[in-house]
Amino acid sequence: MVLTDEVRAALSAGNLAHLVTLGADGSPQVSVIWVMPDGDEIVAAHLGRHQKVRNIERDPRVALSMVTGGVNEHGLDNYLVVYGSARITEGDAPETLRRISVAYMPPGVEFPLPPNPPPGFVTHISVERVSGVGPWSSEGG
Numbered sequence: 001m002v003l004t005d006e007v008r009a010a011l012s013a014g015n016l017a018h019l020v021t022l023g024a025d026g027s028p029q030v031s032v033i034w035v036m037p038d039g040d041e042i043v044a045a046h047l048g049r050h051q052k053v054r055n056i057e058r059d060p061r062v063a064l065s066m067v068t069g070g071v072n073e074h075g076l077d078n079y080l081v082v083y084g085s086a087r088i089t090e091g092d093a094p095e096t097l098r099r100i101s102v103a104y105m106p107p108g109v110e111f112p113l114p115p116n117p118p119p120g121f122v123t124h125i126s127v128e129r130v131s132g133v134g135p136w137s138s139e140g141g
Contacts, residue, residue: 002040002125006135010080011037015066016111019123021055021086029055035064042082044124047114053088053121060085062108062125068134078134079102084127093120093126 003011017035020028031052033044042064046053056062064082071077093115101111130136 001125001129002039003042004130004136007032007080007082008037008067008129010136011035011042012103015068015080016067017044017064019052019058020063020065021052022059022061023051023055024058034097034100034104035066036103038124040127043096043100044123044125045093045100045120046123046130047093047097047118047120049121053123056086056088060087061094062086064100064125065132067111068132072133076133079131079132080130080134080136082125082127083131084125084130086123086125089110089124091119092122096122112123115130 010018017031017069018032021031023029031050035044062084064084066080068078068080094113095100097113098111105111
């Protein structure tokens, strides 16, 4: 699926995202992450092999949600929900975190990486479906 300009804007605006992955027993696991669009994928970075990384390595199905600001004509808060498949690549997490952090950190403040950060992991989400309330949804939810 090609990301629309409105979805790209929401993903680039510094909105915290809730990433849902599936545990080994099928139960949902939720993490709050920073994201940004990268081509037609959504990317996030992690310095460690956290539970979300291990879950994606085992089962690529994910959902991501975020409150995006603004309200629709009915007074409902805008929010974006993305369903897709994720893959993990090793390395490049520090540089990816620096690129993503521009939307989340105050102007002129650089993301505080530890000295000699590990190469970490990057999550790449291929978008299969978008829903929610906002300019990306004609149904309103």
